[in-house]
Amino acid sequence: MSKYDPLREHLSRLEDVVWAPKLNELEEILGTCLPKSAREHRTWWANSGGSLVHQNSWLDAGWRVERTDLMRDVIVFRRLRIGGTVAVARAAVAEKHSKNPKRAAEKRLAKEMAALRQPATVTLRSEWELLGEVQNTPCSSSSIPQQGGVLRFAAMEGDSVVTGIVATLAVSRAYRGLRLEMKGLDAEDDSRIGPELIEKAGFDPAAPIECDVVKPGNAWLLTDGRGRKANLDDQSECYLVAQLLYLQELQSGRKSTLLLR
Numbered sequence: 001m002s003k004y005d006p007l008r009e010h011l012s013r014l015e016d017v018v019w020a021p022k023l024n025e026l027e028e029i030l031g032t033c034l035p036k037s038a039r040e041h042r043t044w045w046a047n048s049g050g051s052l053v054h055q056n057s058w059l060d061a062g063w064r065v066e067r068t069d070l071m072r073d074v075i076v077f078r079r080l081r082i083g084g085t086v087a088v089a090r091a092a093v094a095e096k097h098s099k100n101p102k103r104a105a106e107k108r109l110a111k112e113m114a115a116l117r118q119p120a121t122v123t124l125r126s127e128w129e130l131l132g133e134v135q136n137t138p139c140s141s142s143s144i145p146q147q148g149g150v151l152r153f154a155a156m157e158g159d160s161v162v163t164g165i166v167a168t169l170a171v172s173r174a175y176r177g178l179r180l181e182m183k184g185l186d187a188e189d190d191s192r193i194g195p196e197l198i199e200k201a202g203f204d205p206a207a208p209i210e211c212d213v214v215k216p217g218n219a220w221l222l223t224d225g226r227g228r229k230a231n232l233d234d235q236s237e238c239y240l241v242a243q244l245l246y247l248q249e250l251q252s253g254r255k256s257t258l259l260l261r
Contacts, residue, residue: 002053002054002056002057003030003032003114004030004053004054004056005057006029006030006111007026007030007054007057007058007061008056008057008060008061009061010029011057011061011063011077012062016079017079018076018078018079019076019077020075020076020077021074021077022072023038023039023073023075024073026075028115030114031111031115031118032114032118038054039073042068042070045065045068047064047065058077059080062079062080063079063080064078066078120223121222121223122221123221124219124220124241124244124245125219125220126150126214126218126219126220126245127214127218127219128152128212128213128214128218129143129212129215130211130212131143131151131175131211131212133208133210133211134153134175134178134182134209135179135208137211139172139175139179144171144172144213145213145216146170146171147170147171147216147232148168148169148170148171148232148233148234148238149171149216149232150165150168150213150219150232150241150242150245151165151166151168151171151213152164152165152211152212152214152245152249153166153178153201153203153209154209154210154211154212155201155203155204155207155208155209156207156208157202157255160254162201162203162254162256162257163201163249163255163257164201164256164259165242165245165246165249165256165258166197166259166261167239167241167242167258167259167260167261168193168238168261169233169235171213171215173193174193174261175211177193177194177197178194178197178198178209178211180194181194181195181197181205182194182198182205182206184205193259197257197259200257200259201257214232214241214245216232216233217229219232221237221240239260242258243258246258
């Protein structure tokens, strides 16, 4: 199987006479990057065929490269055979797939996986909102959301700030757990967030601890430039946001602890 087979199959399905894709469009079809020579040398796009598998991909489909415009990253293909090319190609593909459905499934999966393996960039845009110093901000404060979110507790350790990032589907419960622990009181429910955070982050319960929160609507997940609001009431997305915020703490040089509740 040649990595240029997806191009041949794409051309076989086209009903146009002329097709002028940009190079990045061709790479999307192939599911992989073109070689450097394809972007620098017009001879790569010649119609010689023979042992040149990339050229055979369009020649076998009944097309030829009519013109290259590498300055604009555009390749112009023109169909060699007008009559019956698409219908014949479709019939041939259908017949081949009916004879060997397992092989057809393998090729389809390989093509899809090639696209999935392309580099992806996942980024987070978020906004912290101040809740205040834990000792002085009561659990009944209207600024503390009931639903899911990410909390950041911060305290001084010598001359440095240390933080604890907590992902939770119940922000008020997690906040109350730490506040009660700082006051030396037992939590009314089975929440162990207070003792666990104090132990793992090394916070001094008698020292000031500031708290921030990322509320629902204050976090956006962007994948390759396309974004949407993160659903902080969904455990997996809430945890993902917390992990990205935790990495940001570490990259900023701060000592931090991550808890997923």
